[in-house]
Amino acid sequence: MDFAYTPAETEFRMTLRHWLADALPKGWGETVFEPEDEDERAMFRLQWERKLHSGGWSGINWPKEYGGRGATLIERAIFAEEMARAQAPEGLNIIGHNLAGTTILRHGTEAQKKRFLPKIISSDEVWCQGFSEPNAGSDLASVRTRAERRGDHFIVNGQKIWTSFAQYSQWCFALVRTDPDAPKHRGLSFLLIDMSSPGISIRPLRQISGESEFNETFFDDVIVPAENIVGEVNDGWRIAMTTLAYERGPEDALGRQIRFKQELDKLLDTLSTQRRGNGRAIDEPSTRQALAKSIIEVEVMRLNSLRTFSKYLNGEERGPDASLIKLYWSHAAQRMYETALDALGPTAPLAGNDRDSARAGLFQLSWLQSKAFTIYSGSSEIQRNIIGERMLGLPR
Structure with a gap:
């Protein structure tokens, strides 16, 4: 490089x-x-x-x-x-910019590009992602939300879950089953759904961090014009793979790496001023070892992303490298926040306005949020399968 x-x-x-x-x-x-x-x-x-x-x-x-x-x-x-x-x-509108927009650019018709892209890039319309379902998360091809073709429109029925920002969104791109008799990967289609359509209801989900970024989304006889399909009927799996390649790619990881490094620097500064026995918290040998590991891993995140960028610059298509990047950073970040709470010792549970809290609970909130890292955008188990099969050539 x-x-x-x-x-x-x-x-x-x-x-x-x-x-x-x-x-x-x-x-x-x-x-x-x-x-x-x-x-x-x-x-x-x-x-x-x-x-x-x-x-x-x-x-x-x-x-x-x-x-x-x-x-x-x-x-x-x-x-x-x-x-x-x-x-x-x-x-x-990160889902609109990074996922919906890039997918429409790659696979949408010219009419779809003219209709949707200007309002995505201006954030006049916010988008959410309708992929995961209660029984189809990591095994995405098992989605059961149905879309039945009736003349010039589809009728959609089913449920999606973990729909980030659905409560603020005007549009949703969804993976739906259009042929229940076809093999599960081959009976899916990619639809663009107006969230103001009758029959859509949203229920926010309260997360462990106290936030409600995620939602349940229900579709009850929702009418979607046939012109809102991206690609061909039953070709949705191929379209969705484009979406996921951008969701897990190096662009996202580079920004994350710097934000993780910023929090790591704040942790180092905090532990340098906290007293532990007769010395500073940062002087404990086990703490220093764990912090050194996190410093190295955060830097490796950056290098992994740049290596993948180099491949793209050399003409390679987006592929399983994205899974390697996502798998690595999600676990490295979890370990970093585990180190943070371990190093904070007895003050770790304190947050908010408590005078003894570290950074008003910054590290506690990040620790809670990090629990989802190895689940969303494809669980670690799925990422390992992709790496094993597509990069290492292991049998299924």
């Missing part, structure tokens, strides 16, 4: 860095933070995405004809790094 940047790439980085410094609220990350209320935070993130769009920083890697900047893969990587480095808010 060549770690050097061209003058044009360096200029791109500095232009973005200066724009972020001007666009983010004064005191951001020090005296100014996201709203604590979940609904207010969601709207704050949505307004931030629209601000990115107004500044020309939305969907930068999309073709210019669809509102993007036609950015290169290297520029896309720089964008992910700089957004994370500035601790910019995460997007509410």
